[in-house]
Amino acid sequence: MAQVELRNLVKAYATHQVMHGVSFDVADGEFVALVGPSGCGKSTLLRMIAGLEEVTGGTISIAGRVVNEVEPKERDLAMVFQNYALYPHMTVRENMGFSMRLRKAPKEEITGRVEEAAAIFGLGDYLERMPRQLSGGQRQRVAMGRAIVRRPAVFLFDEPLSNLDAALRVQMRAEIRALHDRLGSTSIFVTHDQVEAMTMADRIVVLRAGRLEQAGAPLDLYDRPGNVFVAGFIGSPAMNLLKGHASDGMIRLGANLSVPAPVNASGEVIWGIRPEHLELAAADTDGAFAMRVTGVESTGHATFILGETDGIPLTALFTDRPKVAKGDVLYLKAHPTRQHLFDAGTGLRIE
Numbered sequence: 001m002a003q004v005e006l007r008n009l010v011k012a013y014a015t016h017q018v019m020h021g022v023s024f025d026v027a028d029g030e031f032v033a034l035v036g037p038s039g040c041g042k043s044t045l046l047r048m049i050a051g052l053e054e055v056t057g058g059t060i061s062i063a064g065r066v067v068n069e070v071e072p073k074e075r076d077l078a079m080v081f082q083n084y085a086l087y088p089h090m091t092v093r094e095n096m097g098f099s100m101r102l103r104k105a106p107k108e109e110i111t112g113r114v115e116e117a118a119a120i121f122g123l124g125d126y127l128e129r130m131p132r133q134l135s136g137g138q139r140q141r142v143a144m145g146r147a148i149v150r151r152p153a154v155f156l157f158d159e160p161l162s163n164l165d166a167a168l169r170v171q172m173r174a175e176i177r178a179l180h181d182r183l184g185s186t187s188i189f190v191t192h193d194q195v196e197a198m199t200m201a202d203r204i205v206v207l208r209a210g211r212l213e214q215a216g217a218p219l220d221l222y223d224r225p226g227n228v229f230v231a232g233f234i235g236s237p238a239m240n241l242l243k244g245h246a247s248d249g250m251i252r253l254g255a256n257l258s259v260p261a262p263v264n265a266s267g268e269v270i271w272g273i274r275p276e277h278l279e280l281a282a283a284d285t286d287g288a289f290a291m292r293v294t295g296v297e298s299t300g301h302a303t304f305i306l307g308e309t310d311g312i313p314l315t316a317l318f319t320d321r322p323k324v325a326k327g328d329v330l331y332l333k334a335h336p337t338r339q340h341l342f343d344a345g346t347g348l349r350i351e
Contacts, residue, residue: 002063002076002153002186003028004049010057011044011210018044019210021058031180031187033201035194037233041210042190046156049188050079063153077154078147082162084139086131086146092118093127096146110149117145120179137168144176148183155180157189161196169193173200194236198222206230228347231272231340237304237315239272243344251341254310257289262339265350272340275304275317281333291316293328305330 004026011019019041026032034042047053049060051072059066067075078099086095096117097110118124121141131139140160147155157176161169177200180187191197197204198218206213206221206229214226225231231239244253246265252258253271281288291314295306298321305316305324309332316332324330341350 003061004154004186004188005061006045006049006058007061008058009045009048009055009060011041011048011053012056017056017210019048019056022207022210022212023058024205024212024215026186026188028186029184031177031189031200031202033189033191033197033204034207035191035197035204035233036207036213038192039209040207042207043158045207046079046158046188046190049154050077050156051075052079075154076152077156078150078152079156079158080140080143080147080160082159084131084143086139086142088131091128091130092123092134092142095131095142096127096149099146099150113149113151114145117149120148120182121145121175136164137172140164140172141175144179148179153186155185155187157187157191159190159192162192169196176200194234198234204234206233208233224349225272225340226349228270228272228342231342235274237275237317239274239340240278240314241270241272241342242312244269244271246341254312257310257312259289259334259339260287260336261341262336263341263350265341268344269350270342270344270347272342273334274338275315277335277338278314278316278332279335280318280322281331283331285331285333288331288333291330291332293324293326293330295326296324 007023009019009022034045036042044053048055055068060068062075093114096114100110118127123141123145126138161172164172173196201218203215204218204221205215208229214221214230221230221234225234228241232241242253244251246261246267246269249261250258251261251269251271289309291307291309293305293307297304303318303321307314342348343350
């Protein structure tokens, strides 16, 4: 397979710049997810790697070769699109073997690779069907089968699961990760779904407005977000982020709410705590504060408690189904080692 290297990548449309010097590497055999809010540039970045968008500045290297001026078909990669991009007038077999026919590969080789891919994705009984005769999940399998038939050095996935229902997305993300492991491929996966990124990727790259905010292993980003944006973006429900003032080892968050500072700091800060790191406590516990419940949401495996303390909205998450109703008052305490602190001016993490 191959390593992918991006160096100071810039993309502009006329005078409007959308990518601002993005740099990161994808190691040989690594699975990297690109995440970020809509319009952050993740799909544009993927299309630049594929050669479908021209590079304005910087370089893209695949297996040590700069490919800025290399045609897409010569970059030794395959792309799986959100809309499957199957040819409606071709059978499954013809769709899967099309790229090899373009390369004038021997018929026996095409047949062998198509049938091998069909076996991997359970499509053996569907090879003579047309795309319109398939379900969404089957069409996505055909699209992935078409990609692996070529045996490329790099796989690119552009939100391939967004058109599927929730249960099928869970199944397909497991299949994509299993395929990656089986082939030892290098994979770059664009998604807006944090769960997909957290469960599938070896490493996550977080983008915002065409800039790289942070890159790292999923749990590293979850446990130690480098700035306020990543803290609020990674995790569902989102981290509680409260403005405050730090002094004398305490952080004043409201007129009647203060918490011990997790690290030495002074001045204007943003204090963060994830909903699952708020714990029920007795009223007289050191560091406990009262929260009035404004709403309760249950998903079966978890209970989300919405509330406010000193006029500040908070969300807490519990898995033991506490008996709580709207209007109740709870006493909570922040887990002592799971708190986060950020500089209010720069947004950067305070260590």
